Amino acid sequence: MEVIVSGSGLVGAAMALALHKAGIKSTLFDQIDPAQAAKDAATTGEPVAVQFGDSGGSVMLGASALRVVKQLGLLDELLANSSPSKFTHWFKIDGTSPVVLDAVHSNSKGEPDPALHAPVQIMRSKLHSIFMNACSKARIQTLMGKKLVSVDDSGSRVTAHFADGTTATGDLLIGADGIHSATRRKAFDDKLKAEFTGVLGYIGVVALEEHNIKLDETCAFYIERNKKQLVATFKVSEKLGAINVMTFADPDPEESKEDAYRPYTDLPKHSARLADLIGGWGVPKNVEAMMRHAYRISPASIYDLPDLEVYHKGRVVLVGDAAHGMVPNAGLGLVSGMEDVGTLLELFLRFPDVKDLEKLLRLYSKLRVPQATDASARSRAMSKQYYETSILGQSFSHLMLRVGIFAFNNDMVKYYDIFDCPAQVAAAVAAEEASN
Ligand SMILES: Cc1cc2nc3c(=O)[nH]c(=O)nc-3n(C[C@H](O)[C@H](O)[C@H](O)COP(=O)(O)OP(=O)(O)OC[C@H]3O[C@@H](n4cnc5c(N)ncnc54)[C@H](O)[C@@H]3O)c2cc1C
Structure with missing residues (x-):
């Protein structure tokens, strides 16, 4: 099987590594123009690494994502370049009235490996270079300056068309091109657009x-x-x-x-x-x-991104923000993208043949849509908590946050369900076999 991955951000790069692990050949294509990036770096006088995705800074990864990084064989390198983030603090703007989430406690529910209990903080650029170096070691080809502009999925294979007039053809196109995904708009529906939150x-x-x-x-x-x-x-x-x-x-x-x-x-x-x-x-x-x-x-x-009902169509499948770009307030966007990667890895290990692609993609949507839709809903609820005021005033809203976090810390409500990719895939495959 030959796979085209459009977008070599964090999720696209991790996806190519997962395919490699399953013995499947893929090529990464990204719109980033290295010449332009070098020019920008020269203008700012900063030795800026090529920026993939919209934003830099740091990113926090919880157990679900760390599991997938472990499966890709990169956990030790990630841990050596990150710090555990055991608590999350919320303050009023002046640093008073702290509310504290015990992230180790809430992350350890359902995670047997203590090494994965503390979420980690890592620079986004560092994580990306870990993934890209691993891609290069695995000899995964990465082509830059390849902006996907249209998709032809009418034949027995799928073709991606790029803005520079070139094309790439494969058995499967994976859209990992972020929240404004051209793959999603061109292969699914042009109306499926992310909305600006203000x-x-x-x-x-x-x-x-x-x-x-x-x-x-x-x-x-x-x-x-x-x-x-x-x-x-x-x-x-x-x-x-x-x-x-x-x-x-x-x-x-x-x-x-x-x-x-x-x-x-x-x-x-x-x-x-x-x-x-x-x-x-x-x-x-x-x-x-x-x-x-x-x-x-x-x-x-x-x-x-409004919730999608399905993440695949024909020979095209969406992962990461392309499938479920969400507001960042619950810190679940990349975690959900890594869960997509872990799920597809398990599915490809079981069904590496082109003839099983339809079944594989159906199982992927069945498993990932409910979990990622739930993560998007949690993220929206958290955003509301941050930006909406109550008629009872903002101290009341802060008190409500304190009550919510108390409930998480004391196991009254779950912060998030850790997604166990191998177990989830095994259960879905068993259910499918039982129904046949
Ligand atoms: C402020 C902020 C903080 C966040 N904090 C966290 C956090 O703590 N924890 C967490 O889990 N998540 C967090 N997130 C979410 C997380 O950053 C995203 O979910 C994640 O980066 C998505 O990765 P991706 O690879 O799917 O998309 P992207 O990172 O957007 O990468 C998409 C790639 O596709 C390329 N591309 C785009 N269009 C095309 C095209 N037409 N053709 C070819 N290539 C294309 C881009 O150049 C890019 O390289 C945060 C997000 C923000 C905005």
């Missing part, structure tokens, strides 16, 4: 030790609900941290023109302006200092 922001990386910035929490959110302001800090190591600043775009386009937070070209000014901005919001001094010293700042606009 939330805009910036993400930056901070050299903590170099600037003498003390950061106790590994994952912390500072929230002002009435003004819809959110600042998040992440500690990836003693040396390195990341900061996210999020707020709503002004709903009045005329008024917002002057103050809208848009990408700047002058990075130092940018971080200083953002530091002044969040200083004005009242964040603690160490958080303001993080923003002031942040570099490699990337803009992030938050979109939400």
Whole structure:
């Protein structure tokens, strides 16, 4: 079987590694133009690695995702380049009134391996380079400057057409091209588009030790609900941290023109302006200092993809944000994408032949749609918790968060169901065989 993977972001790269593990040949295609990336790096004077996906900074991975990384044989390398994130903190914007989630406790439910109990914080660029280096060792070909623009799935094989006029043909096309996936729009329905939530922001990386910035929490959110302001800090190591600043775009386009937070070209000014901005919001001094010293700042606009009923059509299948791009507030987007990869790995190990593709893809949608739809719903609920106020005031909303987190910490409600790919696939295959 020959597989085309469109998009070599975190999920696409992991997908190619999973296919390799199942003995299936794939080629990665990404729209990223390395020449343009080198030009951008020269303009900013920063030795920026090619950025895949929309945003940089740090990412948190829970047990479900770590399991798949372990299966790909990359867990030790990932753990050596990340930090455990045992607690998640939520504060009011000024750093008062902490609410604390015991992430190890909630993550350990259903996970027998203690090494996977603590979620980890890792720089997105580091994780990506771990995956891409593994792809290169496995001799998986990666072609850049290949923007998918249309899909022809009418024959016995599927063909991807790229903006540069070239094509690629295979037995299966895997769309790993993110929340605005062209694969999804071209092969499924052009109307299946992600919607802008109104939330805009910036993400930056901070050299903590170099600037003498003390950061106790590994994952912390500072929230002002009435003004819809959110600042998040992440500690990836003693040396390195990341900061996210999020707020709503002004709903009045005329008024917002002057103050809208848009990408700047002058990075130092940018971080200083953002530091002044969040200083004005009242964040603690160490958080303001993080923003002031942040570099490699990337803009992030938050979109939400309406729930899809199915993730496959003909010889095309969607993984990661292309299938279920969700708001980031519950930290489940990449986790869900890695679960897709783990599920397809198990399915390909069982059904490596082209003749079984229809069954394999049907089982994939059957297993992944309910789990990822649930993750999207949890993410939306968390976003509502952050950005919506109650008529009883924001202190009441913060109290509600405290009650919710107490319920998670004390096993009254589950934070998230860990997805056991081998067990889930085995059960689905057994059920299918029993029904035949
Ligand atoms: C601020 C923020 C914080 C987050 N934090 C977390 C977290 O802590 N934990 C977590 O689990 N998730 C988190 N997420 C979600 C997570 O980042 C995404 O779910 C994940 O990056 C999706 O990976 P992906 O590979 O599916 O898509 P992407 O990372 O978007 O990669 C898509 C790739 O496809 C390429 N591409 C796009 N269009 C085309 C085309 N037409 N042709 C060819 N190539 C194309 C792009 O260049 C890119 O390389 C966060 C998201 C945001 C915005």
